[in-house]
Amino acid sequence: MSMFDLTGKVAVVTGGSRGIGRSICEQMAAHGAKVVVSSRKLPACEEVVAGIKAKGGQAVAVAANISDKTQLENLVAESRKAYGRIDILVCNAAANPYFGPLTGLKDDVFHKIMQNNVLSNLWLMNAVGPEMAERRDGAVIIVSSIGALVGSAHIAAYNMSKAADLSLVKSLAMEWGKHNIRINAIAPGLIKTDFARALWDNPQIRSAQENKAALKRIGEPDDIGGVAVFLASKAGAFVCGQVIIADGGVIGSGAE
Template identity: 60%
Template sequence: MFGKPIIDLSDKVAIVTGSSRGIGRAIAEHLARAGARVVISSRKPTPCDEVAEAIRGAGGQAIAVPCNISEKAQVDALVDRTLAEWGKVDILVCNAATNPYFGSLDGLADEVFHKIMHNNVLSNLWLAKRVAPGMIERRDGAILMISSIGGLRGDPLIGAYNMSKAADMQLVRSLAVEYGPHNVRVNAIAPGLVKTDFARALWQNPDLKQMVERRTPLGRIGDPDDIAPLAALLCSPAGSFITGQVLVADGGVTIAAAW
C-alpha cells in the first residue's frame, strides 16, 4: 500500500506574507490544499480575512494576521500570533515586496532605494531569524523567498528592484549554509513575468507583453498557479534534498535568444 502523498503538509504550519492576492495567495491556497495550516498576511486586514475565509470554506485551515513587513514590531507580532494560535512555524514563505520606482538608477532617490532594500531584503531576514530557532530545535523547517528573474538580469526600468531580488538570492544561499546542519532548508523561486496586480504595469502594456511572449519559449506570461505548486514542492518532503537554490520559473525566457 502506498503511503502519504510526497507533497503532504499535514500538521505543518505556514506563514505566507503578501498572501492576500497574486502569487502569495496562490501559494497559501496550495499549501492549505496539501494539508498545512496557513497564516494569511498582508498590510490590509479585510483582504486577509477574505482569503482566510475562502480557504476555510474550501475545507482548509487558515487564519488572518495583518502585518506591514517594513515594521519590525509587526513582524514580531505576526510570528507571535502564529505561535500563540498554532504553537510553531514549519514553513515561512517571504512573498511580500515593494517596487515604488520605475526608471533609470540616475533618478533613484536615496530614500526610495532604502525603502526597496528594507522591505524586500531586510524584512525577509527579520522573518527568517524569528522562525529559525523553532525550526532548528525541531530539526525541520523550510524557508522560501519569492525572488525574480530580475535578480539575474540588468534592466533600465526596475534596476533597484532587481538589486533587491539579487540580494534575496544571496540571502537564501547564506542562510542555507547556516541552517543546513539543522535540517532547515532555504530556497528561492525566481518567477518571470506573472499576471499579478504587482506586475500590472508590465503585463498591461500590450507592446511589452507581446515582446515578452514572443521571446518566451512557452509563448505566454505566467499565472500565479504556475508558481504555487513549485512552492508547495520546495516546502514539502518532495524538496527534502534541495537547499540554497534559486529555481527559475519563467517559461524559458532567460535561456532563450533575445531575437
C-alpha cells in the same frame, strides 16, 4: 502518503492576500497545511482565509507591514498563538515604488526597497529559525524574480533587491542547513498579478515577454504556487540554497 502532503505543517506567508502569495496560501492549504495569511490589510487577508475555509482548509489572517520589524515579530507571535509552531516561512511580500532610471532614484526610496525586499526577510528568518532548528525541520522560501538575473532600464533598484535575496538564500542555507532547515528561492518571470500589472497590461511589454518565453505565454499565480508546495514538502527534501527559475523559459531561451 503523497510526497507533496503538508498535513500537520504550519505555513506563514507574507504578501498572502493576492497574486503569487494568495496562490501559495491556497495551494499549501489544499495540500494540508495550516496557513497564516499575512499582508498589510486585514480584510484582504480575511477574504483569502474565507476562501480556504470554504474548501475545507485551515487558515487565519494576521496583518503586518514588512517594513516594520515590530509588526513582523507580532506576526510570528500571533502565528504561534494560533497554531503553536511555524514549519514553513514564505517571504513573498515586496515593494517596488519606483519605475525609471537609476539617475532618478532617491536615496530614501532605495533604502525602502532594500529594507522591504531584503532586510525584512532576514528579520523573519532570525525570528523563526531557532524553533525550526530545535525541531530539526523547516522550510523557508524567498520569492525573488528573474529580474535578479538581468539588467533593467526601468526597475533596476527592485532587481538589485531581488539579486540580494538570491545571495541571502545561499548564505542562510549555509547557516541553517545543518539544522535540516531548507532555504530556497523562487525566481518567477512575468506573472499576471496586480503587482506586475504595469508590465503585463502594456501590450508591447507583454508581447515581448511572450515572444521571449519558450512557452509563449506569461505566467499565472498558480504556476508559482505549485513550486512553493514542492519546496515546502518532502518532495523538495534535498533542495537547499537553490533558486528555481519559473519563467516559462525566458532565461536561457536564447531569444533576442
